[in-house]
Amino acid sequence: MxxxxxxxxxxxxxxxxxxxxxxxxxxxxxxxxxxxxxxxxxxxxxxxxxxxxxxxxxxxxxxxxxxxxxxxxxxxxxxxxxxxxxxxxxxxxxxxxxxxxxxxxxxxxxxxxxxxxxxxxxxxxxxxxxxxxxxxxxxxxxxxxxxxxxxxxxxxxxxxxxxxxxxxxxxxxxxxxxxxxxxxxxxxxxxxxxxxxxxxxxxxxxDDFGEMLAQKIYTNNTSVALVAYLGYLKGINYVADAANDSDIEPILELGYEEINQALIYSLGVSEESQLEFSRVAEAKYKDYSIVDEVIRIGRDPIRKLASDDRLIGPANMAMDAGVNPKAISLATAAAIYFDYPKDPSSVELKRIRETQGIDAVLEEVCGISKESTLANLIKESILELKEHQWIKGEA
Missing domain, CATH: 3.40.50.720 (NAD(P)-binding Rossmann-like Domain)
Known part of the structure; x- marks a missing residue:
């Protein structure tokens, strides 16, 4: 062959x-x-x-x-x-x-x-x-x-x-x-x-492949984005260190709960299948032998904040399922403040945020109304991250 x-x-x-x-x-x-x-x-x-x-x-x-x-x-x-x-x-x-x-x-x-x-x-x-x-x-x-x-x-x-x-x-x-x-x-x-x-x-x-691609993207990519963007704000360099961090780990656990309920409802996948996806993903990102930088995961945040991508997509799915996407909103808030200077997308995102404001990011980048429930959840998450000094240098 x-x-x-x-x-x-x-x-x-x-x-x-x-x-x-x-x-x-x-x-x-x-x-x-x-x-x-x-x-x-x-x-x-x-x-x-x-x-x-x-x-x-x-x-x-x-x-x-x-x-x-x-x-x-x-x-x-x-x-x-x-x-x-x-x-x-x-x-x-x-x-x-x-x-x-x-x-x-x-x-x-x-x-x-x-x-x-x-x-x-x-x-x-x-x-x-x-x-x-x-x-x-x-x-x-x-x-x-x-x-x-x-x-x-x-x-x-x-x-x-x-x-x-x-x-x-x-x-x-x-x-x-x-x-x-x-x-x-x-x-x-x-x-x-x-x-x-x-x-x-x-x-x-x-033959039962079904929605596995969507499950993978909205389980793995969403959860590792949560880890990477929050880890970046905390000054953590590696994914496994961030996933095991005492502040980030409970947010990650909540994130998997939100993701699981969202995908079971929106994709119609079985609970058994979705829980297995989450277990494998969590073990992967907490594995210290897998060396991966949060910067690599975080690059190109404008694409990753799009309405159908790994953060806004499952957040909307969760809301459709009657779930409050608190953890995903925190991840989205952190992504909006991902400002790695060697990544052109991050530089452009920072420019939009600083010159036009958060509402412009939500509408132009994330594709959601600045007055929507999800937008308000994300803005509340930004305030929470500032209160905890994860987002620094802004009132």
């Missing part, structure tokens, strides 16, 4: 590659970063380290690497790959889809008809739909017909973390990466119409 991984970051070359290697699958990487491509070419192997369980480390070797714009490499790859995994970030799916679509069209012009499964591994609400739409913009109607009958596009939920080296760890090989000790990749099995489910250990092609 041959697999393609598009995106050589921590999830692509780390988590996904380690699962494939354990299945003895041949791997070819594609990436946009020329320096990363050179590192792949220079080093014949690298290690995927398992945090807290080094005996499970995986050596990745005998791979191939290509730049994303190498059309000849795409010509070869599309004819031999059985399954493609994307790990490029949801906002890059449109540009990636156009590249795949263009190369698929060129394959058809050579009278090749590539047939494969394409699995998105993105932290995104509708990755499969977005990628398929972008691919098909490059295809004529007849080509779309062929594509839809030979390619299945489905989506996975990434529940494992990929991190940088633990503190004090010496990194000799720049490709080495560290992943959480977690060994499952749930994939939406119902989206496979043209192919059988691959027989791969650790890859769970589930």
């Amino acid at each position: 041959h697999a393609t991984i598009i995106g050589g970051g921590r999830i692509g070359r780390g988590f996904v590659a380690s699962l494939l290697k354990r299945n003895h699958v041949e791997i070819t990487f594609f990436d946009t970063d020329q320096e990363l491509v050179k590192n792949f070419e220079q080093y014949s192997s690298y290690t995927v380290h398992v945090l807290g369980n080094e005996k499970e480390n995986t050596i990745i070797n005998e791979y191939k690497i290509n730049h994303i714009n190498n059309s000849q490499a795409w010509a070869d790859e599309l004819t031999k790959t059985d399954i493609i995994f994307t790990a490029v970030g949801g906002k890059n799916l449109t540009s990636l889809g156009k590249i795949i679509g263009k190369n698929y069209q060129q394959a058809l012009s050579r009278e090749d008809v590539p047939s494969f499964i394409l699995v998105t591994c993105e932290n995104w609400m509708t990755p499969a739909e977005d990628l398929q739409q972008a691919i098909e913009t490059q295809l004529a109607d007849a080509e779309k017909y062929i594509f839809q009958r030979h390619v299945d596009i489905t989506q996975a939920v990434i529940r494992a973390s990929g991190t940088s080296a633990p503190n004090g760890e010496q990194t000799i090989n720049p490709l080495d990466t560290w992943v959480q000790d977690y060994w499952a990749l749930p994939v939406d099995g119902k989206r496979l119409q043209n192919h059988q489910k691959p027989n791969l250990q650790y890859f769970e092609f589930r």
Whole structure:
């Protein structure tokens, strides 16, 4: 079996590659970063380290690497790959889809008809739909017909973390990466119409995939945002330190209660499923072996404060369920004051807040009325954080 991984970051070359290697699958990487491509070419192997369980480390070797714009490499790859995994970030799916679509069209012009499964591994609400739409913009109607009958596009939920080296760890090989000790990749099995489910250990092609992507985003992303933004205000550098902080931990516990009730009501997921999501998420963010910076989690707060994203989205769901989203409102208040100076989004958010006021942030960034119940909860939370001196320098 041959697999393609598009995106050589921590999830692509780390988590996904380690699962494939354990299945003895041949791997070819594609990436946009020329320096990363050179590192792949220079080093014949690298290690995927398992945090807290080094005996499970995986050596990745005998791979191939290509730049994303190498059309000849795409010509070869599309004819031999059985399954493609994307790990490029949801906002890059449109540009990636156009590249795949263009190369698929060129394959058809050579009278090749590539047939494969394409699995998105993105932290995104509708990755499969977005990628398929972008691919098909490059295809004529007849080509779309062929594509839809030979390619299945489905989506996975990434529940494992990929991190940088633990503190004090010496990194000799720049490709080495560290992943959480977690060994499952749930994939939406119902989206496979043209192919059988691959027989791969650790890859769970589930017919009951359902709302797992939404559950993941509104459980994991919401709770880690709460930890990161509150931790940033307290001057805490790492996620695990913040999640275990005596002031933040009770807010996090309340946050999971709000999230659970919101998602059970709004998504119609089972209580058992949602509680399991919360348990796994909480254990992950409290795990000191997983080294992740609150600044990395907090970056791009304008996007993360949008009306359908990880804070405002579940806050509204909670209110629909009759739940007062106190903890999520505190997290949102903290996010509004995330002012990391090296992040352009944070700088712009600070500018809006300081020149136009909190109401402008709530309406322009969060997409909620300044007079709404949720807006008032967030403003009350801002006052509370100021009273506790978590927000400093303002009356």
